[in-house]
Amino acid sequence: MARPQDTLADGLRAVKSLQDAGRVAIRSQDLKRDQREALLRGGYIQRVIKGWYVPARPDEQPGESTAWYASFWDFCASYLDYRFGEEWTLSPEQSALLYGGSTSVPQQLLVRSPKASNNTTELVHGTSILEVKGELPATNEREVVDGLRQYTLAGALISSGPRVYRQNPIDMRAALGLLQDASQVLPVLLEGGHTTAAGRLAGAVRSIGRDRIADNILKAMRAAGYTVNESNPFEDDVSIELPRREHSPYVNRMHGFWQSMRTEIIEIFSGPPGITEDAATYLKTVEDAYTTDAYHSLSIEGYRVTEELIERVRSGSWNPDQVKADLQQRDAMAARGYWLAFQEVKESVARVLAGDNPGDVADSDHSGWFVALFTPSVEAGILERADLAGYRNDQVYIRNSMHTPPKREEVLDCMAALFDLLREEEHAAVRTVMGHWLFGYIHPYMDGNGRIGRFLMNVMLASGGYPWTVITIDRRDEYMAALEEASVKNNIKPLAEFLASLLP
Numbered sequence: 001m002a003r004p005q006d007t008l009a010d011g012l013r014a015v016k017s018l019q020d021a022g023r024v025a026i027r028s029q030d031l032k033r034d035q036r037e038a039l040l041r042g043g044y045i046q047r048v049i050k051g052w053y054v055p056a057r058p059d060e061q062p063g064e065s066t067a068w069y070a071s072f073w074d075f076c077a078s079y080l081d082y083r084f085g086e087e088w089t090l091s092p093e094q095s096a097l098l099y100g101g102s103t104s105v106p107q108q109l110l111v112r113s114p115k116a117s118n119n120t121t122e123l124v125h126g127t128s129i130l131e132v133k134g135e136l137p138a139t140n141e142r143e144v145v146d147g148l149r150q151y152t153l154a155g156a157l158i159s160s161g162p163r164v165y166r167q168n169p170i171d172m173r174a175a176l177g178l179l180q181d182a183s184q185v186l187p188v189l190l191e192g193g194h195t196t197a198a199g200r201l202a203g204a205v206r207s208i209g210r211d212r213i214a215d216n217i218l219k220a221m222r223a224a225g226y227t228v229n230e231s232n233p234f235e236d237d238v239s240i241e242l243p244r245r246e247h248s249p250y251v252n253r254m255h256g257f258w259q260s261m262r263t264e265i266i267e268i269f270s271g272p273p274g275i276t277e278d279a280a281t282y283l284k285t286v287e288d289a290y291t292t293d294a295y296h297s298l299s300i301e302g303y304r305v306t307e308e309l310i311e312r313v314r315s316g317s318w319n320p321d322q323v324k325a326d327l328q329q330r331d332a333m334a335a336r337g338y339w340l341a342f343q344e345v346k347e348s349v350a351r352v353l354a355g356d357n358p359g360d361v362a363d364s365d366h367s368g369w370f371v372a373l374f375t376p377s378v379e380a381g382i383l384e385r386a387d388l389a390g391y392r393n394d395q396v397y398i399r400n401s402m403h404t405p406p407k408r409e410e411v412l413d414c415m416a417a418l419f420d421l422l423r424e425e426e427h428a429a430v431r432t433v434m435g436h437w438l439f440g441y442i443h444p445y446m447d448g449n450g451r452i453g454r455f456l457m458n459v460m461l462a463s464g465g466y467p468w469t470v471i472t473i474d475r476r477d478e479y480m481a482a483l484e485e486a487s488v489k490n491n492i493k494p495l496a497e498f499l500a501s502l503l504p
Helices: 004-020 033-042 066-084 092-099 153-159 162-167 169-176 186-192 195-206 211-223 249-268 279-288 307-315 320-353 358-379 408-424 428-442 449-462 473-489 493-501
Strands: 045-049 052-055 108-113 120-122 128-133 142-145 148-151
Touching (some): 004 033, 033 045, 045 066, 052 066, 066 128, 092 108, 092 162, 092 169, 153 169, 153 195, 162 195, 169 195, 169 249, 186 195, 186 211, 195 211, 249 408, 249 428, 279 320, 320 358, 358 408, 358 428, 358 449, 408 428, 428 449, 428 493, 473 493
Parallel strands (some): 108 128
Antiparallel strands (some): 045 052, 120 128
16 A cells, blocks of 8 residues: 555656646646545645646645636636637737736636637636637637737737726737837738727827827728728826837836836825935944844745655655754845845945946846845755856746736846836836836746845935835735735835835
């Protein structure tokens, strides 16, 4: 008779094989019954619906949503392929949001298929899939991106109704920013005679400064004999200029965020005091804040089953005492790393107080903060030296957050855009709020993003003469909720109000 640890180890190996093959959604028949039950008891998989599971971590608390949010898109793609084969697609509105870089988990995913039964499938953590019976778009208006069957960019922008423009202006502007020429949408517009959509698209692209594309859409449609009336589907009066020739929707989103949110931030904050002439006294107050400040960190978790974990389970060496010892060692190394990084950040603050551009300082120094933060863990053998090489090389997920950070391939462009925006921004409060939030939004490192993001926040505060500010543990829930509101609902007001309330 197999030992319990052998059954669990075999189950973990089966899960790892599925993950290595690109499978996230796990069906009951993928595992033997005893393996499935052992994995469920151990917290290594979570049930989504009857007969379907996703990988999880045993250290998640009851009711925690991280594993589900991390698996949502891959799970839905696998589940829908199982249900409908190739005959399904996301709605044009959801497709457009994805092109605009919005990968936050929706509460309800709208799907179209000729095989659908017009039913809602309730998932977990308040999410669901609504399947609507309907014909698929033409072959040239749909594609598969990361396993998701969706409208093409042109098809999504043309078929999306005006409501999504009103409700998701930043996301839609980011998607529109991917259009480099009218020829990307004209074949579909002309072939389908989409006069209303043509007028809406013309007005939408003109609102982001793409007059040439708007004019060419109108000229081509009218030359073909169609009557087209231009209309701007955006209800806000924000003037947004997106970078031309930008191929990253995430960079477009960042520019849209910055331009649309900065006025609200300035209205919430009191005017910057101005950089002090007494740098020594300011730096002394920074040093005095160290002990309290050092307690605050965010943890980023990944969801992969490793060979090491399998063997530790099989050998019986994965036990609570070992876990406790590991955590104590990591905590000790983290405390030492924080002190080293804090010294680096003080030097960055000194440069800002001396008059250096805060965006330049953050750009040149932030990698040094990261290296200092994790050097003790490398010296202790917890991390490899290669882990200090630079930005992350894998996907990360934020605990309990519906926001999915950009893909690793997008990180370099996003970080370059962030520092450019910081360099060009004139108001210290905007640099503080937007810099702190967008650093966490991008999540450039596998770990330490929260700590480094707060370092960045305080360097930007110093650039306006605001004091070093500590976000205390008793306000952590409020702080995390404000970050989530900004990242998922594009609402910066709660975070700006929260940070402003910390200042004297």
